[in-house]
Amino acid sequence: MADGQIWDCLRKKWVANTAEEQVRQSFIAYLHKILQVPLLRMSSEVFLQIGKTGFKKDYRADIVIYDDFHEVLMLVECKRCGQKLNSSVLEQILTYNMYLNAKYIAITNGRESIFCYLDKGRYQYLKKAPLYSEMLENR
Numbered sequence: 001m002a003d004g005q006i007w008d009c010l011r012k013k014w015v016a017n018t019a020e021e022q023v024r025q026s027f028i029a030y031l032h033k034i035l036q037v038p039l040l041r042m043s044s045e046v047f048l049q050i051g052k053t054g055f056k057k058d059y060r061a062d063i064v065i066y067d068d069f070h071e072v073l074m075l076v077e078c079k080r081c082g083q084k085l086n087s088s089v090l091e092q093i094l095t096y097n098m099y100l101n102a103k104y105i106a107i108t109n110g111r112e113s114i115f116c117y118l119d120k121g122r123y124q125y126l127k128k129a130p131l132y133s134e135m136l137e138n139r
Helices: 019-033 087-100 132-137
Strands: 005-007 015-018 042-050 057-066 072-078 105-106 111-120 122-125
Touching: 005 019, 019 042, 019 057, 019 072, 057 087, 072 087, 072 122, 087 105, 087 111
Parallel strands: 072 105
Antiparallel strands: 005 015, 042 057, 057 072, 105 111, 111 122
């Protein structure tokens, strides 16, 4: 390991130890240990290309959670610790989700996390984070 690096257990490599990366790695551990999401059902820094031909823009989704059939269950956007989880963060994840069609979305800054569920075309805020088994039941 080089100085200034942190291990990404999903990408299986050392990456730059930025404030946002620290939140991402901490949230991956939370998803795995607390919400019981198998590591094999998560990916980090997932490449997305959004837009029409000639106007496509490249993005990266922080964390994507899949079911057993590799369908997207949850999309997670991580921000550095202390960054406000405001409407622009929500707009960012909703833009990504127009492409991925996850039933669940989450935004986090390491201190605060907001979870939502897509129900009949509308996002509902969740009072608590769903376990992986609950996400599978409600997909």
